[in-house]
Amino acid sequence: xxxxxxxxxxxxxxxxxxxxxxxxxxxxxxxxxxxxxxxxxxxxxxxxxxxxxxxxxxxxxxxxxxxxxxxxxx
Amino acid sequence: xxxxxxxxxxxxxxxxxxxxxxxxxxxxxxxxxxxxxxxxxxxxxxxxxxxxxxxxxxxxxxxxxxxxxxxxxxxxxxxxxxxxxxxxxxxxxxxxxxxxxxxxxxxxxxxxxxxxxxxxxxxxxxxxxxxxxxxxxxxxxxxxxxxxxxxxxxxxxxxxxxxxxxxxxxxxxxxxxxxxxxxxxxxxxxxxxxxxxxxxxxxxxxxxxxxxxxxxxxxxxxxxxxxxxxxxxxxxxxxxxxxxx
Numbered sequence: 179x180x181x182x183x184x185x186x187x188x189x190x191x192x193x194x195x196x197x198x199x200x201x202x203x204x205x206x207x208x209x210x211x212x213x214x215x216x217x218x219x220x221x222x223x224x225x226x227x228x229x230x231x232x233x234x235x236x237x238x239x240x241x242x243x244x245x246x247x248x249x250x251x252x
Numbered sequence: 253x254x255x256x257x258x259x260x261x262x263x264x265x266x267x268x269x270x271x272x273x274x275x276x277x278x279x280x281x282x283x284x285x286x287x288x289x290x291x292x293x294x295x296x297x298x299x300x301x302x303x304x305x306x307x308x309x310x311x312x313x314x315x316x317x318x319x320x321x322x323x324x325x326x327x328x329x330x331x332x333x334x335x336x337x338x339x340x341x342x343x344x345x346x347x348x349x350x351x352x353x354x355x356x357x358x359x360x361x362x363x364x365x366x367x368x369x370x371x372x373x374x375x376x377x378x379x380x381x382x383x384x385x386x387x388x389x390x391x392x393x394x395x396x397x398x399x400x401x402x403x404x405x406x407x408x409x410x411x412x413x414x415x416x417x418x419x420x421x422x423x424x425x426x427x428x429x430x431x432x433x434x435x436x437x438x439x440x441x442x443x444x445x446x447x448x449x450x451x452x453x454x455x456x457x458x459x460x461x462x463x464x465x466x467x468x469x470x471x472x473x474x475x476x477x478x479x480x481x482x483x484x485x486x487x488x489x490x491x492x493x494x495x496x497x
Contacts, residue, residue, distance in 0.1 A: 229477060229480070230480075230481060230484060232477075233431075233477050233478065233480075233481040234431075234481065236435070237427065237430070237431035237434070237435070240430070240431065240434030240435055240438055241427075241430060241434065243434060243438055244430060244433075244434045244437075251262075
């Protein structure tokens with residue numbers, strides 16, 4: 179198989195990992211909505227932790243993207 | 253990713269030397285990245301000095317913003333570390349403002365984002381990691397190895413768990429640096445790619461234009477968020493070094 183073709187296939191496979199981040203972000207915000215629904219007064223504190231959780235989960239998607247870019251252009 | 257005109261969306265990250273300086277074999281030129289770092293430094297200093305010049309009891313807008321920045325980081329330290337956190341305010345505040353201004357300056361058109369280079373973010377992350385490890389050793393001596401033993405685990409599982417704990421500890425600077433670097437790289441590359449579509453679509457170019465506007469708004473949020481995440485993770489690592497060891 180040609181190197182260029184293998185690179186493109188590898189990059190495509192690597193990006194499948196972003197799926198986990200999609201599930202994770204959905205889970206985080208589902209928990210946030212549930213928490214605020216049960217206790218609207220806690221919105222401020224919970225929002226801060228939600229943002230932290232969102233950034234950490236998003237990072238996983240970006241790790242997958244970085245690996246894909248390294249495969250494609252490295 | 254190169255398009256027909258030969259311009260790649262990754263070209264915006266190229267480092268160009270402005271004042272070439274060579275020390276023997278080393279290239280220590282003053283580059284566009286260094287220039288933007290100096291600009292960020294000057295902006296932070298101006299923001300804080302000019303903001304606090306009046307020192308009114310009822311703050312005006314600029315002083316308010318300077319005080320909010322201070323309080324934000326101070327609260328962060330107090331919430332994660334407790335009262336001992338005050339000692340680490342300078343380093344955490346410096347890291348937070350440097351990353352924040354670095355991210356924000358990159359959003360100015362035709363500017364340069366120095367936090368989108370892995371070497372810059374890795375330098376910050378490895379500095380934090382080495383500092384935190386030295387802090388842990390200085391505080392606890394060799395008993396700091398107890399950190400790698402999760403509590404309430406039978407001795408039989410130690411040979412399995414301790415290497416895993418050590419590896420996850422060593423991966424901290426990598427995750428810290430790659431998180432910031434990848435966020436900035438992906439955001440700016442996406443902006444560039446969609447900006448290319450605006451011109452290519454001719455009349456219907458206002459659709460990708462709207463998307464670029466929305467994406468720029470998201471990039472502002474991400475700039476703040478990534479600076480906040482970097483700062484809070486630094487605080488959490490300091491807390492681990494001080495307490496859970």
